[in-house]
Amino acid sequence: MTSEKNVQIGQAREAFQMLNQISQLLNTGLDQETLTICIRLCELGVDPESLAYVIKEIRKVGERETHNKVVNTQL
Structure with missing residues (x-):
C-alpha cells in the first residue's frame, strides 16, 4: 500500500x-x-432521516413483540 x-x-x-x-x-x-x-x-445514497425512521420503527416492533411474549408467558 x-x-x-x-x-x-x-x-x-x-x-x-x-x-x-x-x-x-x-x-x-x-x-x-x-x-x-x-x-x-x-x-x-439512502436518506439519513428515512434510515433513522426505519430503525425506530423496527425497534418499536421488536419492543411490542417482546412485550407480547412476556404477557403470553405470564398467562
Missing part, C-alpha cells in the same frame, strides 16, 4: 471512531456493526 492509502485508511478509522463516540453520547443504541451498516447505506 502507498503511504497515501495508509493516510486515507487512518482518516477513515478516525472518522468512524468519532462517529461511534457521537453515537454513544447520543445514546442511539447502535453497536459498531450496525453503525457501520448505517454509514454505508448513507454513502450509497
